[in-house]
Amino acid sequence: MTEPVMLTVNGIDYRVNVDMGRNLLSVLRNELGLTGTKEGCDDSECGACMVLLDGQPVNSCSYLALQAQGRSVTTVEGLTPADGLHPLQRSLLEQGGVQCGFCTPGIIMSARALLDRNPSPSEEEIRIGLSGNLCRCTGYAKILAAVAQTASDG
Amino acid sequence: MSFMIAGSLEEALTALAAGARPVAGGTDLVVGARQGKAPLPTSLVAIDRLAELTQIEPTDGGIRIGASVTHARLLTDPTIVSDYTALADAAALVGSPSTRNVGTLGGNVMNASPAMDTGAPLMVLGAVAEVQSERGSRTVDLSDLWTGPGQTSAKVDELCVAIDLPSRPARSGSAYVRLEYRRAMEIAVVGAAASVTLADDGTISDGSVALSAVAPTIIEVDGVAELMAGHLPDAVGAAIAAAVAEAAEPISDLRASDSYRRHTVGVMAARAVDAAARRAAGEEISVPVNRAIGVGASR
Amino acid sequence: MPLLTESKHFIRPDGPDKVTGSGRYVADISLTGMLTAKFLYAGVSHARITRLDISAARQVPGVFAVLTQEDVPERRFGSVADRTLFAKDVVRFEGEVIAAVAAVDAEAAQQGLDAVVFEYEPLPAVTDLEAAIADGAQLVHEGWADYEAADVERDGNIASFTSMIRGDVEAGMAEADHVVSSRYVSDASQPAPIEPRGVLAQWEGDRVTIWSSTQVPFQARDGVCETLDLPTNRVRVIVPHMGGGFGGKCGFHYEAHVAALARAARRPVRLVFSRQEEFIAPDRRREGMIIEITTGLRNDGTLTARRARVLLDNGAYSSDASFFPHMAAMQTLGPYKIDNIHVEASSIYTNRQPSGSVRAPTAPQACWALESHTDELAAAIGMDPVAFRQQNCVDTGETGVAGQVYDEIGLQDCIREAVSAIDYSQELDENEAIGVAVGWWPSFPGPSGAFVKIDSDGKGVITTGAQECGTGSVMTLPILAAVELGMEPEDFELVYQDTSAAPYDEGATGSQTILNNGRATVEAAQQIAVQLKSLAAEKLEASPDDIVLADGKAHVAGSPELAVSIADLAGVAAEGEMLLGKGSGTPPEYPSAVGVDCIGDRGLSGWVGPQFSCHAVKIRLDRETGVVRVLDVSAAHDSGVIINPIGASGQVEGGVLMGIGQALTERTVYSEDGAQENPAFLDYKLQTIADAPPIRVHFVEIFTPGVGPHGSKPIAEAPNVATAAAISNAITKLVGRPVAQLPMTAERVWGLMQGRGGG
């Protein structure tokens, strides 16, 4: 059975029909065409699917779409400015924190939530803030540097 | 199949009476369904936004934490961090920032995993669960609440609405320590919580220890208060470790063998007692203890 | 020739796509009418199929196609041709595909799978390596001798075998003052790229286009052609953005299954793996190993002889694993000077997931064993392990284990740099230690091609078969073209990983892109350089030989003011003879290895452009629990001249962290009957950012002639060789003996401290 719901994603209201068990990730990707958010695992461990729900990070793969009603969802597409790049996106590129890029949107969303909460995090705070995002390519050094650079650039 | 976001506690209780299951953050329920552990219930009522369930408020005899309070809030709430520190230690270790952001205390307690992190702290802090249904409300001791892995004594129509914690004695401290192979995103291989109260002379006057992941449910270790009473905190580590190893009934699985669990839970307990005692003496050990003192090995 | 590291720091061209989420990976692409594919897996490690009935499945509403081996040509593939697309008669590991379904959505596909009738008679599962080679062992491939494949010796469960003999081992042992024997056992591990694989196929007439997350598009194409009987020009494999591979996406995998489904269903069909499938099904895990090494040495540290026996868990099928024994043999010998050697290595069939190339196949495990053993050797004569390596490791002009003389190598510099960067002689807490290990890895020359063109506005396009799975070829190739043409890397776009648009390339495998596709790109660019110089010569009234291409201009040597812009020249060329270059070059030849007798030779005794490394790792041990944390790493690498510093250091950092995972937390646990017990990230533990130590990367940049462009050597796999070994040596310093089991889990370290286990 599907239910009609209103979801607010990146500031746009969408009316979609979803069944109860549907996760938010699947709705974002398959109904709304927002494929920037990735799916990397079955058990909520990788963080590739990270989005913001009222500004806080959530693993969209294991969050019921119906539970997002009345909340504001932000994906990597919503974070990207109309012109150019968000500072986090820019510093990730400058520092070389992107290799295959599959973890990148999730990393950006977690980092954004961290910096919103704590504009000048210590290195340890960055590590804990991003600990739910696995990256197999980079060894994290350049990701850490990119988040630190974004913070210090203000 | 039905799904409802409860607008009030009454609405939620009515839905439960009609057969719906509660979902708070869904970090156990939805993840479990996705992994194929258990299918999603056919009728769900979301309780994560109920104002009645999301308060942390002082009571006459202590503090009341709404069941839908998230781990993220627990680990930053000033009262919890200062007075019920073991609970903050545990909340800070749960999953990742996103897990803590939606995962709730009520969900952790009612999911009743033997490896849950908040259980042992709640036990040593003397918590009771308030459960409510259309039929009325009652309080349940945690040792009566958890009946087995994933099992509670709550009836299907009962909602856990809050966890009540008594106020803390003077010169007391608490801590929760768990064994982890990585510094984040771990499930407790074993874990131990301790509460310690000091006498004026610096010896221990009272205390308790509870354990995670070494039995079908969280267990409190008998006889700990007697074991510690009158001793300086420095002197009790070995005895605690031995008593704990005795009380544990661990299993062997992917994450560890029974003998390794039995040994390490003793180590964790001794460290929890030490951290709790230092906190009782006024030392600042930041939350979570794991990262402050570097369990298994600091950076 | 100047080093290239100055000013070649630019933003990866695919970067903006990746950070904004606009870049499409396979799972992000959908086509009108597209169906969802799902596979039915054996779910049992060894069994004879007694009934396989798909008739009910074909009737399930929403199901468009159901296929089994009956529906595809009878073809065996793999390095020893031991495999068919779908299970035939017998299933040999739990993740073997039995049937495939294409349906309107995942739910219908699942219902289709549920309706397949699959009955079987269990056979004993072969899971123990020693038992598998004992007389009378249950065979994994009963009818193996009859599989049609060229020149493969078939012997029981031994899927492939190599022996290397040089000098006289007996005599060498007799000369020794000490003979040290060790036995090491490594568990299997996984590549675990964060993107689970996807394949999408669409037919138009008799041509099929396949979008696949493969590291090796041409190999994937050839696999489709071979198993479905199609000519190469009817099959086009395109790799969109790719979310990491680490070898896991090398080889030919599911492209043919999906293409066959799409043909049968007359609709586009897409397969996207779940994480669990990504763990269980692909023939690409890092093999478990048993490594026994005996070395003779004299009191002065001279190595007199080495004997070794290596058993590798081949798994149920051989994918590309038949060169592993030879590689493991070389890794067990290491970059040392020993004249008397005898190594035997066998890859043994078991009823487990097949092994296949995962980043530096065989190296992390074998190097871990060898280098742990090397520290035992140093201890036997009371010598510092670093000094011991400085004495025994090969240097420029010296002869290595296989009789090859190495010229222009930087191993000794790597040791010096790694040790000094970590401050080896620092004061350490009693629970801390620094371990050091050296590693080596060959380069793999091969054919590769590229086209380069410059259009009328002076902007270029490189069309190449090269693959980009995060490795950085999108940066390196433009840098190389730009250097040849005096342009900027930003002036080039890439059209890549498309088998119909571009010439052949082996793909992101064996760290070969710089070496082979780099060579091809340079040659293609050079052809354009010749064209530009002659156009400029005409314009500037000079000889083409005197024209220099630099800073976007062609100028007369010695007179930079006599210049014309490349854009202007390109405008002229666009009106007539266009600026088009093509290249492939000649791959370097394998050097000879002298005096080695090798049975089962895979041509890997003589190495082209060997890459060397030294990793030094500082750890802290929690003595009460056995938990080890890595506090600091220094990694020094000789990969020749570094063309793309940001990409190269990213490879090292990623490789080191993968090595830390392999050392401490990553392992696939098998049940008694061969099933994986932890096919999920919850219990297959990759390192998180909270665990990642600082990694000090140092490149010993030695100009290496005759390998890659500009004196370069490859870099992608080498960083994954020595880290676990260095960690092992640090642990040994704290607990007295090597853990001798990989990964060196907390419980194993603790067990060793309790007097259990260890080497």
Ligand SMILES: Cc1cc2nc3c(=O)[nH]c(=O)nc-3n(C[C@H](O)[C@H](O)[C@H](O)COP(=O)(O)OP(=O)(O)OC[C@H]3O[C@@H](n4cnc5c(N)ncnc54)[C@H](O)[C@@H]3O)c2cc1C
């Ligand atoms: C990646 C990841 C990491 C994790 N790490 C940890 C960890 O380190 N430590 C740990 O302890 N846990 C961990 N968990 C488990 C989980 O996050 C916690 O148990 C969390 O507190 C569950 O809360 P929830 O609100 O999400 O529960 P839900 O999933 O919403 O509910 C869990 C169960 O409790 C029931 N329930 C929920 N609320 C109530 C209520 N008020 N009354 C009655 N029944 C109720 C639900 O019906 C369901 O059966 C992890 C989970 C994930 C996905």
Ligand code: FES
């Ligand atoms: S896809 Fe959501 S955490 Fe991996």
Ligand code: FES
């Ligand atoms: S860049 Fe590939 S997983 Fe992070």
